[in-house]
Amino acid sequence: MTISGLLPACNSSGGDAQPQIPLAAVNEQLILTDQQNSALRFDNGAITIRGGVRGIIVVRQNASSYLAFERNCPYQPLDTCSRVKVEPFLRLYDPCCKSQFSFTGQPEAGPATLPLRRYSTALSGNLLTITN
Template sequence: MRFVPASSRFLGFCALAATALGVAACNSGSSAQPQIPLTIVNEVLFLTDQQNSALRFDNGAVYHKGGLRGLIVVRQNAGSYLAFDRTCPYQPQDTCARVRIEPYLRLFDPCCQSQFGFTGQPQGGPATLPLRRYSTALSGNTLTITN
């Protein structure tokens, strides 16, 4: 049997207790605002398609299939695109919690009146969390959206 000094056992116990408290604190906060359920996203969007013509301009945005309630894709600039789930993070279980595009102005959930900028950050209304963001990869005129 190996001898472990009492001070090492105490430090190990403190680290374990701190971790447990941190996890408990995170879990207790999640009940206050429900999480958006995870879903697999693996979509391809062709920038040359006519239905994606709004993505030819900065802050242009389009709807695309995928995600929980659909995706919103936003062009930041010619080489940078963002993709968000349309599910509003404020009460995402509500069937009407679906974000819409107000062209070149903002993203908006008419159900709870939450407003979001084109980076997905909340700008008004009751939502305090940003829109769920997915990874994007640009190759030529093809944008791949994944999580």
């Protein structure tokens, strides 16, 4: 009986919490030497690929380190236009809410305060595997 009296207090929330990005299984492979991935031959080069919820952004940090992010912006992720785009060698941005992100996925401007969802990457020779 005392447990049911505690449930409303545990269930109360501020009401202004942002919805979370939906989950999607990610298991993608990129051959880095393919011409379509040529932007990944340079540090801070980025491409978008299919996968995830609204696509995946792949960023080269250096020849042996790559980052992969969900394209679904963390600010109001359920909006149909909430999709981060690549402005080559400058930034990642969501034209819908005007949020901007660094090439490490951190928010830099706009209303977004959360970083982009990051996926795991593993490099084996010229094959980059992206998973969650």
